[in-house]
Amino acid sequence: MARPWQEVVRPHQDVLSGKLDESIFAADLEDVRRGRAPSDYLDPAAFFAKTYPTEGLVRLLATVLARLAGRGGDPVINLQTPFGGGKTHALIALYHLCTAGEQVRDTELVQRVMQEAGLDRLPSSRVATFVGTSPDPLRDKTPWGEIADQLGCYEIVELSDRERIAPGTERLHQLLGDAPTLILLDELAVYGVAAKDFRGQVQAFLQELTQAVKVNRRAILVASLPSSAPYGDEGERVLHQMEMVLGRTEVQYELVQGEEIYEVVRRRLFQDLGPDIEHRRAVDAYRELYQSLGDDVPNYAREPAFRRRMLKAYPFHPEVIDVLFEHWSTFSTFQRTRGVLRLLSQVVATLYNAHHPAPLIQPAHLDLGHDQIRRELVKHIGNEYNAVIASDIAGPSAKAARLDQEMGTEYARFRVATGLATAIFFGSFSGAERRGVTLPWLRLATLWPGVPAPLVGDAINRLEDELWYLHAEQGRYWFTNQPNLNRVRIEREEAVQEAEIREEFERLVRRLAGSELRSFVWPRSPQDVPDTKELKLAVLAPEYVYAQPATEDFVRELLERAGSTFRTYRNVLVVLAPNPQDLGALRAKLRRLLALRSIRDDNALMRQLGEQNRQKVEGDLRGLQDGIEFDVRSTYRHLAKVSGEGLAWRHLGIPTVGEAGSLARRVREYLRDSDLLAEKIGPGQLLDKAFQPDEQVKRLSEVKEVFLRYPHLPMLSGPQVIDDAVYAGVREGIFGLQVGERVYFREAVPSGVLGDEAILLRPEEATKRTGGLVNPPGPPQTREPLTGDSDGGEPPPPPSPAFTGLRVVSLMIELPWERLSDFMRGVITPLRNDGAEVRLVVSLEARSPAGTINRATLEHTVRETLQQLRVRVMDERVE
DSSP: OOOOGGGTOEEOHHHHTTOOOGGGGGOOHHHHHHTOSOHHHHSHHHHHHTOOOOHHHHHHHHHHHHHHTTSOOOSEEEEOOSTTSSHHHHHHHHHHHHHSGGGGTTSHHHHHHHHHHTOSSOOOOEEEEEETTSSOTTTSOOHHHHHHHHTTOGGGTHHHHHHTOOOOHHHHHHHHOSSOEEEEEESHHHHHHHOGGGHHHHHHHHHHHHHHHHTOTTEEEEEEOOSSOSSHHHHHHHHHHHHHHHOOOSSOOOSSOTTHHHHHHHHHHEEEOOOHHHHHHHHHHHHHHHHHHGGGSOGGGGSHHHHHHHHHHTTBOHHHHHHHHHTGGGSTTSOHHHHHHHHHHHHHHHHHHTTOOSSSBOGGGOOTTSHHHHHHHHHHHOTTHHHHIIIIISSTTOHHHHHHHHTOHHHHHHTHHHHHHHHHHHTSOOSSSOOOEEHHHHHHHHOOTTSOTHHHHHHHHHHHHHOSSEEEETTEEEEOSSOOHHHHHHHHHHHOOHHHHHHHHHHHHHHHHOSSSEEEESOSSGGGSOOOSSOEEEEOOTTSOTTOHHHHHHHHHHHHEETTEEOSOGGGEEEEEEOHHHHHHHHHHHHHHHHHHHHHTOHHHHHHHOHHHHHHHHHHHHHHHHHHHHHHHHHEEEEEEEETTEEEEEEOOOOOTTOOOOHHHHHHHHHHHTTSEESOOOHHHHHHHHSOTTOOEEEHHHHHHHHHHOTTSOEESOTHHHHHHHHHHHHHTSSEEEETTEEEOSSOOOTTOOOTTOEEEOHHHHHHHTTTOSSOSOSOOOOOOBTTBOSOOOOOOOOOTTOOOOSOOOOOOOOOGGGHHHHIIIIIHHHHHTTOOOOOOOOOOOOOTTOOOOHHHIIIIIHHHHHHTTOOOOOOOOO
């Protein structure tokens, strides 16, 4: 079992005590030369003991020794590495090597250097240094004066030094002489900017010095220039001029490369790393965890190379050092090696003293609530991030810490929410760009053996919902100092009033009501729906929901009354009610829609959100608008109509995704497909429905009234339905028509004669009134065109008086479900139009080999619909 790292390793005492001298991370070559540097840098033995022999450092020191020994090599070396990339440390190493080499001859670093240089002994040499940040350009010695003074020959350049004039190449040859000489220059660009009055002379000196060194076989110049210029445009010019003088050596000295940083950090922070077997146990426990997680962690974490990196970085997880070294060190203010060491020394001290239980130190374990750790990071990105950390990540009011407490003992124990927020913050920044992190990486940063992996997914969802400054997009997470869109939206949602939601709801329903039926939206009383002959739809307000007593009473009143009087035309009105279970979600979406709309209309806020978030607001608005329209169609799915037995409710079903159209259109199509609304009626059905058994004659206007008034009859799509049936019925001899003195029977009826005075006659009465004659003499008659007979020709011969149709049609068929509507229109409706009583027995078998049929679908949709249709279930089998 892997032990906690703090039980295995032992930090250096200065790290452990928390009394680490910050000055050791800002060591200065001039302080070393003058004997005032911290002991770790001043004592050559202590310095080399804590210096890891990186390949770049070994190669640099070997090159210098070989040159001093007269074996050739680069005479001028320009150390130009990223800020904090180890330049000053390398110069101090050169200084100690050439001034106290015998004291450190037996150290690992010096042995490797001598082997690389091919030397059996260290060459004796003179050393002179100049650090541009130390002298006062107006009062102290110039670079040439200082170097000459340290080499013991100040008199050679004394006049040039006093006059602030470069001494010339010949005097520099005298100054170097024949003895092995090492000249170390640091921060020369800073001095060049400061020496404004004789800056040209500094440039000239540097040019002359490089020329003098190049012709001296045992002299070498090592200069350190920053990779970026100090002091703005002026510094840029000075740096560029010095680079032109020094040139860029073809041999690059990458002083700390790749995984070498792991050992640099370990050697400086820990005096004892403990047994290797404990390292392997810890690393193998993480490797086993990563293998079990599969693709939930990055692929590289499951490769053998990552195990090797974890062993090299122990007790740190490699991601801690990698993020610091590769991301944070790109800030110009973050010294690459010093900054990493300074921050990690604070992290180690804090976690060690807190007895942290994890086997490795991971990004999630950084305590951003610790003042020094927080300051070390925030100073590079802006003090405003103190508020971000306090709000979301660490501190007495931080939301992540609250979530750990709210989400149960597992979260409180492992602090998963806080750890995730910490890791996201840690991975959010670099000097070049803001860097987001992925969920797989967050599992590396947060999970350790013993922490349940599902906690990460649960916690990240809560963080997205709750945190103010966390941003998430396309699977990446990052922090900024701007409130995230979710937080802004939530605040705007909280400001939305119920009255605004109702107003938007009503506006939306009115827009979606449609004109396929005359629609009345949210009537408050029966008098809001007039008693007219046209087809009408009343769409109820959300306080009147399906299956509530108050709704039943209100709907009955709408269908039965029109103001203070009873409703005459009861068979032209249907009522649409919302489903109660859907209203809560619909209101929530309307609230969000109004919140997003207020954000979009706030120009100042939109500018603050940035382009990406502005696009998201617009996209979310469009998607939400479309989704809400679908939800309205789905919510309004309960249809009430007066039937012969009283009030009857019908279920429109759930619309298909992407279905458009108005509420009125959806209702009209449902009525038509359910044979409740007739677009055509057969003459026989008209006779059967409109005439009492003992009635021989009836005014056409009364016939039309019958269909408008009595709910047991089908609703008609319009008055033309009856007119068409009359034309067909008279022509076919199903009934006769009398207009004034004229009786039409088994003949075409001219258009325009079906007025209020027209009278329908049973066939017997029509025969009697025509005296038994068909088509009696009279003026030529025009025939009303009918479906299937539009050529305007002569009517077909009249049927024989003995004509009889079919009495029974019985079919047993197997029908694809998607053709059911066609079956209703092409089979059932025509038979009904011929006056047939249709009885339909449905045999339904729904199979899913994978078992995907949801029991809730059967209980809450299928059976509910059957109940509303008043269907008798004769047999049922469920497996």
